[in-house]
Amino acid sequence: MKWFHSDKHELHNPELEVWAGTPLPGTEVASRARAIARFLDGDVDFSRGVVSEHGTELLTVIHDLAMVDWLENAWQECRPFSETREIFPDTFFHPQMMMDAGASRAPMSSPLGRLGFYSFDTMTPLVEGTYEAARAAVDVGLSALDAVMSGERAAYALCRPPGHHASSAMIGGFCFFNNAAVVTEAMVRRLGGPVAVIDVDYHHGNGTQSIFYERDDVFYVSLHADPERAYPYFTGHASEIGRESGAGWTQNFPLGIGCSDEQYLAVLAEAVERARDKGVVGVVVSLGVDSYGLDPLSDFALTREVYHPMGAAVAELHLPTVVVQEGGYDTEDLGLNVQSFLRGVAGYEARDVSGAREASTLPQRHV
Numbered sequence: 001m002k003w004f005h006s007d008k009h010e011l012h013n014p015e016l017e018v019w020a021g022t023p024l025p026g027t028e029v030a031s032r033a034r035a036i037a038r039f040l041d042g043d044v045d046f047s048r049g050v051v052s053e054h055g056t057e058l059l060t061v062i063h064d065l066a067m068v069d070w071l072e073n074a075w076q077e078c079r080p081f082s083e084t085r086e087i088f089p090d091t092f093f094h095p096q097m098m099m100d101a102g103a104s105r106a107p108m109s110s111p112l113g114r115l116g117f118y119s120f121d122t123m124t125p126l127v128e129g130t131y132e133a134a135r136a137a138v139d140v141g142l143s144a145l146d147a148v149m150s151g152e153r154a155a156y157a158l159c160r161p162p163g164h165h166a167s168s169a170m171i172g173g174f175c176f177f178n179n180a181a182v183v184t185e186a187m188v189r190r191l192g193g194p195v196a197v198i199d200v201d202y203h204h205g206n207g208t209q210s211i212f213y214e215r216d217d218v219f220y221v222s223l224h225a226d227p228e229r230a231y232p233y234f235t236g237h238a239s240e241i242g243r244e245s246g247a248g249w250t251q252n253f254p255l256g257i258g259c260s261d262e263q264y265l266a267v268l269a270e271a272v273e274r275a276r277d278k279g280v281v282g283v284v285v286s287l288g289v290d291s292y293g294l295d296p297l298s299d300f301a302l303t304r305e306v307y308h309p310m311g312a313a314v315a316e317l318h319l320p321t322v323v324v325q326e327g328g329y330d331t332e333d334l335g336l337n338v339q340s341f342l343r344g345v346a347g348y349e350a351r352d353v354s355g356a357r358e359a360s361t362l363p364q365r366h367v
């Protein structure tokens with residue numbers, strides 16, 4: 001299997017984030033991608049492809065041009081207000097502000113106002129190289145799609161920063177540009193038929209859902225922790241099924257605490273069947289392995305053994321497939337779990353993954 005990666009991700013390596021008001025070491029950091037790359041470089045069944053630049057044409061189909069332009073200069077314009085190299089918003093745009101107001105727009109004369117307008121949490125700091133890293137992640141995804149369009153049945157995009165929490169004009173959840181959504185838009189155009197986004201990250205992909213919520217050429221299906229207890233808290237309920245012509249083109253499977261390998265695989269099989277029912281002609285997987293039981297953000301009970309059959313379940317669609325990296329924060333087993341999933345997608349046999357640790361060595365962040 002071909003896989004794609006850019007060293008430019010190193011330009012976005014925040015040392016801190018703010019969680020529950022507390023400054024903590026960064027979670028979505030460069031060592032994650034290094035951990036995955038190490039495993040794939042050590043596997044003869046995988047080979048690196050060349051990443052090429054794709055410009056902003058498709059990026060600005062998915063994201064507002066004004067948001068893309070803002071992000072390019074946001075760190076620089078906010079720099080005078082922060083004593084750390086990371087920049088955080090302090091005021092957020094809330095829907096209730098708009099009850100009696102006019103059209104929403106970013107404030108023209110306030111850098112911090114603009115930052116708050118485009119952000120939804122305090123875990124997504126901007127650093128000097130954020131824009132360049134996020135642009136490169138989109139190129140990584142589109143390069144993987146190029147490989148699939150050239151005849152590879154599946155390819156992997158090791159994107160960093162991730163993307164599935166980012167909406168058309170909103171950053172958050174460690175995400176800036178929605179890599180999977182851009183790849184999906186490109187795949188729909190190139191294959192000429194509906195595409196499934198199968199999102200297996202522990203968290204609901206609110207950004208991807210919102211981008212395609214009114215469309216009937218993208219089937220967004222997600223397995224994730226129930227938003228009643230888990231980030232991003234406000235989206236991912238089973239009742240969210242799409243709107244207008246997109247009605248029936250979104251499907252959410254919120255899952256309970258302690259979800260087991262067997263339970264997860266049964267729900268995934270159902271999700272894959274729904275994608276088949278939609279007549280999709282291509283697949284984009286939002287691969288988050290923060291579903292892993294030892295991940296600091298997870299409260300599932302998934303083991304190393306689940307990832308190969310997960311990949312194999314997606315492969316049963318026998319469709320052109322691009323796997324896009326989203327979350328996964330247990331850097332010790334992150335590479336192994338991604339490798340297992342990809343081997344399943346590619347139809348390669350499972351590797352021995354025995355010897356799992358008893359407990360996480362990382363501080364648990366879920367609530």
Ligand SMILES: [Zn+2]
Pocket residue numbers: 201202203288290326327328
């Ligand atoms: Zn996640």
